[in-house]
Amino acid sequence: MSYEPSYATMRLRDELDQTAVVFHPLEEQYRNLEEQHEAGTLGMWVFLATEVMFFGALFLGLGAYHIHYGPAFEKASEKLNWVIGGLNTIVLLVSSLFMVLAVHYAKAGHRKHLMTFLGLTALLGGMFLVLKGFEYYTDYRDNLIPGWRFDDQEWVKEGLTPEQVPQVKLFLIFYWVMTGLHGVHVTVGIIAVLVLLVLARRGTFTPVYYSPVDVTALYWHFVDTVWIFLLPMLYLLGTHTLADLHIL
Amino acid sequence: MSIAIQPRENYLNTTTGVLSWLLTKDHKRIALLYLITVTVMFFLGGVAITIVRLNLMTPDSGLVSADTYNKLFTMHGVIMVFFFLVPVVPTVLGNFCLPLMIGAKDLAFPRLNLASWYLFVLGAVWALYAMLAGGLDTGWTFYTPYTTSSSHSNVIPALIGIVIVGFSSILTGLNFIVTVHRLRAPGLTWWRLPIFVWTIYATSFIFLLATPTVAMALILEIVERLWGIGIFDPALGGDPLLFQHLFWFYSHPAVYIMILPGMGIVSEVIPCFSRKNLYGYTFVALSSFGIASLSFLVWAHHMFVAGISLYAAMIFSLLSYLVAVPSAIKVFNWTATLYKGSISFEAPMLYALGFVCLFTAGGLTGLFLACLGMDMHVHDTYFVIAHFHFIMVGGMVMAYMSGLHYWWPKITGRMYSEWWSKLSALIIFIGFFLTFLPQFIVGYAGMPRRYNHYPPEFQVWNVMSSAGASILGVGYVLPLCYLILSLWYGKPAGPNPWGATGLEWQTPSPPPTENFATTPVVVRGPYEYHVEKAQNEL
Amino acid sequence: MTEKRTPSVTTYMIVCALLIVLTVLTVTVSFFDLPGIWHVVLGLCIAAVKGALVVVFFMHALISSRVTWIVIAVACFWLCLLLMLGLTDYFTRGLVPFMTGH
Numbered sequence: 001m002s003y004e005p006s007y008a009t010m011r012l013r014d015e016l017d018q019t020a021v022v023f024h025p026l027e028e029q030y031r032n033l034e035e036q037h038e039a040g041t042l043g044m045w046v047f048l049a050t051e052v053m054f055f056g057a058l059f060l061g062l063g064a065y066h067i068h069y070g071p072a073f074e075k076a077s078e079k080l081n082w083v084i085g086g087l088n089t090i091v092l093l094v095s096s097l098f099m100v101l102a103v104h105y106a107k108a109g110h111r112k113h114l115m116t117f118l119g120l121t122a123l124l125g126g127m128f129l130v131l132k133g134f135e136y137y138t139d140y141r142d143n144l145i146p147g148w149r150f151d152d153q154e155w156v157k158e159g160l161t162p163e164q165v166p167q168v169k170l171f172l173i174f175y176w177v178m179t180g181l182h183g184v185h186v187t188v189g190i191i192a193v194l195v196l197l198v199l200a201r202r203g204t205f206t207p208v209y210y211s212p213v214d215v216t217a218l219y220w221h222f223v224d225t226v227w228i229f230l231l232p233m234l235y236l237l238g239t240h241t242l243a244d245l246h247i248l
Numbered sequence: 249m250s251i252a253i254q255p256r257e258n259y260l261n262t263t264t265g266v267l268s269w270l271l272t273k274d275h276k277r278i279a280l281l282y283l284i285t286v287t288v289m290f291f292l293g294g295v296a297i298t299i300v301r302l303n304l305m306t307p308d309s310g311l312v313s314a315d316t317y318n319k320l321f322t323m324h325g326v327i328m329v330f331f332f333l334v335p336v337v338p339t340v341l342g343n344f345c346l347p348l349m350i351g352a353k354d355l356a357f358p359r360l361n362l363a364s365w366y367l368f369v370l371g372a373v374w375a376l377y378a379m380l381a382g383g384l385d386t387g388w389t390f391y392t393p394y395t396t397s398s399s400h401s402n403v404i405p406a407l408i409g410i411v412i413v414g415f416s417s418i419l420t421g422l423n424f425i426v427t428v429h430r431l432r433a434p435g436l437t438w439w440r441l442p443i444f445v446w447t448i449y450a451t452s453f454i455f456l457l458a459t460p461t462v463a464m465a466l467i468l469e470i471v472e473r474l475w476g477i478g479i480f481d482p483a484l485g486g487d488p489l490l491f492q493h494l495f496w497f498y499s500h501p502a503v504y505i506m507i508l509p510g511m512g513i514v515s516e517v518i519p520c521f522s523r524k525n526l527y528g529y530t531f532v533a534l535s536s537f538g539i540a541s542l543s544f545l546v547w548a549h550h551m552f553v554a555g556i557s558l559y560a561a562m563i564f565s566l567l568s569y570l571v572a573v574p575s576a577i578k579v580f581n582w583t584a585t586l587y588k589g590s591i592s593f594e595a596p597m598l599y600a601l602g603f604v605c606l607f608t609a610g611g612l613t614g615l616f617l618a619c620l621g622m623d624m625h626v627h628d629t630y631f632v633i634a635h636f637h638f639i640m641v642g643g644m645v646m647a648y649m650s651g652l653h654y655w656w657p658k659i660t661g662r663m664y665s666e667w668w669s670k671l672s673a674l675i676i677f678i679g680f681f682l683t684f685l686p687q688f689i690v691g692y693a694g695m696p697r698r699y700n701h702y703p704p705e706f707q708v709w710n711v712m713s714s715a716g717a718s719i720l721g722v723g724y725v726l727p728l729c730y731l732i733l734s735l736w737y738g739k740p741a742g743p744n745p746w747g748a749t750g751l752e753w754q755t756p757s758p759p760p761t762e763n764f765a766t767t768p769v770v771v772r773g774p775y776e777y778h779v780e781k782a783q784n785e786l
Numbered sequence: 787m788t789e790k791r792t793p794s795v796t797t798y799m800i801v802c803a804l805l806i807v808l809t810v811l812t813v814t815v816s817f818f819d820l821p822g823i824w825h826v827v828l829g830l831c832i833a834a835v836k837g838a839l840v841v842v843f844f845m846h847a848l849i850s851s852r853v854t855w856i857v858i859a860v861a862c863f864w865l866c867l868l869l870m871l872g873l874t875d876y877f878t879r880g881l882v883p884f885m886t887g888h
Contacts, residue, residue: 039429039431045857046857047418053461054463057460057464059865059869060869068876082816086809089809147475225840228836232828233826453860493872560874
């Protein structure tokens, strides 16, 4: 039986073998905590592979329609609020930094820092949602919700033919479904991080048992990665001009 | 319950009460929960098709209205595909046997395993609600516009149910993959894994990579139906083929989700009852992965006449032929395993031989359908129906019955009636042929699927098919009876009634909750029957 | 068993700074008047680099086991498979009108 390389040092592993079973929640099917940690990490990675395909299906749809409806998609993309979109990207990237620092300090056994960074991560996640909410409001204001607030004539005035208006709607549907699903993922992530925060406060995590932090971090970074791809595929298809800044 | 009075403590009698079952984390108990659920679903799906077959006895649809007919075949398809064929072997036999076969105490994530079962039940409740209260008439493929603009039946609850069941499959697959990676017993290297474990692993792989796309396709349909905007509606700029692409990206590999574990079962049963090492172990193991990977490259052969580009159709046609290679490798190796073996015809072996025969027939007719020109002719006819029922019912259900009979003594600790089990294997085989062979002929002659009436000259074939279906029905009810009766009247099985070599047979039947008193150490390959035989002769 | 060192706090900071720079870059590119396809290509290339940075450093793929790399590779490969084979149809459908109208 070969072991995969692991995060734990030899000293930690010794410590773990002798003390972990007593102090930490080791499930009976595992030989030691390290094996349990690795199973958890692998499980999350495999789950994320599933998520890749989940969002991949949407990217296929978006791509397929983009191939055929390029001009309408670019026009529609220019109308989206790229300022908030870009700002939110940075918010998520920084939250990822805080998350990885939380893992760093969890591994180092630094409870105070762990709590600080978990708190900051959740805070930035919340900020993302608030900004997203504001963006949805501007979309509402700018008639970008097909089926609810949408004005065909506006788009014809922009220089699109009446045949292209349904194509704009198609783009906007994908925008709503993709950002909506991503928002759900962020919300789940925030809840998970807040649970970790409570556990960290109780002193659950130690240098030998911090796998929930590690696993949640993987999920958080993945949600970040999805947004990294959503930004160019939704907001940056067209050509922006500085005049677009009036969006705000 | 007489099981409960067995003196030795095992997973069945260690705790009692309904809650100890509903909140269990033991993979063996969860497998039994699944067994009960999928069996109920199987018979519900069976009732629906019984009425369909009765209706098809006469050319002019005497029994039910066209609307009801649509709802009935949809119910049959949805239940059988999503709630029986896809989950049955991984969740029942896989759940029960996988940890035992790799010498583990449980799956990697026992709570997640239980959660999968609850998701499964939740999805089943949604879908059953949709189909029983008002009905669903879209066909199991949920094509647009049947599901979006033109249907007035309970589409949304059904779609929600299927999406939920999809997540149940994903979590099960995830659990199996991590378990196989992390919880193998010492000495159990990858090349010592039983083929059943290999195939369950390959199946999980498909679960994980294919299921999300269908979930997304169905979610988009729900959005379209709720919002009334045309994601898949050509009048509004959408492309109905996009749905079909996403749907078949799952549903073609799903065919291999159904058949791969069956192949795994047969690869266990044939060496055991031939007393021989599995011929070409490495090839059989790797061909599982070949099938799993190739299954993703062929989906558009379901769409040849739907309007995809001719170029894409040619590519997918060529790729579809490739799947025949790893499938044939398996069939050749099973046959070679039988060659000069000391074959005994116990019930699991009869079912397994039935599988090999029917799967080969089904697989060969699949080549007809992979061929672009031929598919134009037989697309959406009973030829297709007969082809995939040869794989799904003749192949998969036979293999499942084989596995159930093979591991039943391990699961319950009791032997079932030998005579009745052999009889039912024979009845199922005969009934199956009588049901589906005529459908090849009538399909080739041009009878389309999903129609409730047909020209009178097709009646003789349809009557044969319905007669066969009634025999098949008897064949499926019999095991239900004698297997349940065996719980009370069966002889105690002992740990290894078949003299098999797998790890799961080294622990008592039924196994204790922790599976093995001490973690086993593996020193040999999975099918070393020849070694045992040589030792016995000495 | 090999011990792999985890990245330091400074590394994380640098990676994050790089990610923000790339974000600004990708938004800046959208101001150039390029043919539509280039916006997609450049945007996706930059996104791929960013994604790789997150996966390798933040998600610790760098110091993870081989199995993790296999999972990443399989996920990427299967995503490509879905997109490539799916789009094959859309790219080659030009001979037949895509949108037949009302």
